[in-house]
Amino acid sequence: MMRPVAKGLISIIRAFSNPNVAGILRLQTQWNSPSAFQNIRPLSMSLWPFSAQPRDFSLPNASWSPEMRRVYDHYIALCEVETIGGEKKTGPWRKLPSYNRTLKYAKGGTYLSKMIQSKARLFTRSIKEHGAAFEYVIFVNKQEKRCVCVFQAGRLLEGPPGHVHGGAIATMIDTVMGGLAACLSGPIMTANLNISYRSPITLGSVVLIHSALDHVEGRKTFLTCRVTSTDETKLHTEATALFVSINVGHLFGT
Numbered sequence: 001m002m003r004p005v006a007k008g009l010i011s012i013i014r015a016f017s018n019p020n021v022a023g024i025l026r027l028q029t030q031w032n033s034p035s036a037f038q039n040i041r042p043l044s045m046s047l048w049p050f051s052a053q054p055r056d057f058s059l060p061n062a063s064w065s066p067e068m069r070r071v072y073d074h075y076i077a078l079c080e081v082e083t084i085g086g087e088k089k090t091g092p093w094r095k096l097p098s099y100n101r102t103l104k105y106a107k108g109g110t111y112l113s114k115m116i117q118s119k120a121r122l123f124t125r126s127i128k129e130h131g132a133a134f135e136y137v138i139f140v141n142k143q144e145k146r147c148v149c150v151f152q153a154g155r156l157l158e159g160p161p162g163h164v165h166g167g168a169i170a171t172m173i174d175t176v177m178g179g180l181a182a183c184l185s186g187p188i189m190t191a192n193l194n195i196s197y198r199s200p201i202t203l204g205s206v207v208l209i210h211s212a213l214d215h216v217e218g219r220k221t222f223l224t225c226r227v228t229s230t231d232e233t234k235l236h237t238e239a240t241a242l243f244v245s246i247n248v249g250h251l252f253g254t
């Protein structure tokens with residue numbers, strides 16, 4: 001029979017290897033569940049592969065403009081609906097939590113130095129100063145197979161004077177489309193990304209990044225994306241992408 005320690009650890013690793021919304025939330029619940037920790041406590045903490053206190057970066061902070069907060073509040077309200085009897089229940093939208101890393105040490109092959117392994121961070125969450133770079137929150141509607149990201153571009157993302165760098169826009173498009181693809185198809189990697197820049201985005205402004213499933217063909221998930229003003233009257237960017245489902249071993253060289 002499997003020992004409780006091994007059982008607890010395996011269930012957490014399983015949750016991590018399935019990075020869809022349910023997987024993330026399950027992992028989060030296990031993190032907060034005393035029984036999960038009771039099972040695991042006897043392990044030496046140095047063997048513990050996950051960051052102890054993951055901070056959710058997709059929460060309001062002082063750098064957010066009133067517009068960012070208004071759109072965030074709008075979608076948060078859609079995450080919970082009130083029934084006729086006045087009860088609250090889960091709505092069609094779900095806010096994706098966002099961590100700067102999940103594993104305590106980066107993986108990626110024998111050639112990663114110890115320094116890189118310990119200091120690696122998710123690119124979009126690697127700048128500590130609130131509001132300086134990527135401020136964003138992704139909301140997913142799994143039923144409708146689409147998502148919306150509210151994105152406020154900070155001063156460090158400048159490309160053309162006073163406007164957002166095309167690479168920063170591409171980063172956000174990849175992050176949002178990748179997040180939706182992972183929610184719908186499990187572990188994936190971007191295989192192809194096509195972007196048309198239609199109108200520049202002012203630095204410091206807030207935009208919406210809408211993404212939706214186009215179709216799935218075996219291991220291939222095809223998505224579309226549009227970046228618009230918050231009132232959706234102005235189109236800034238359009239994109240299509242292909243994500244290919246992978247075995248997580250693909251990332252660990254196994």
Ligand SMILES: CCCCCCCCCCCC(=O)SCCNC(=O)CCNC(=O)[C@H](O)C(C)(C)COP(=O)(O)OP(=O)(O)OC[C@H]1O[C@@H](n2cnc3c(N)ncnc32)[C@H](O)[C@@H]1OP(=O)(O)O
Pocket residue numbers: 019020174175176178179182189190191192218219220242244245246
């Ligand atoms: C937790 C949330 C946190 C969220 C954290 C936020 C992260 C955001 C997400 C970011 C995601 C990234 O940036 S990922 C980083 C950037 N991407 C990469 O580095 C990927 C590098 N490429 C690869 O590793 C590989 O090429 C793969 C995995 C994409 C595919 O390799 P493979 O698994 O061997 O599959 P392969 O047989 O080649 O291809 C499978 C099918 O896809 C097709 N295919 C493959 N590549 C292409 C292509 N470029 N264009 C067209 N089609 C392609 C093939 O023809 C085939 O079709 P058919 O013959 O079956 O019809």
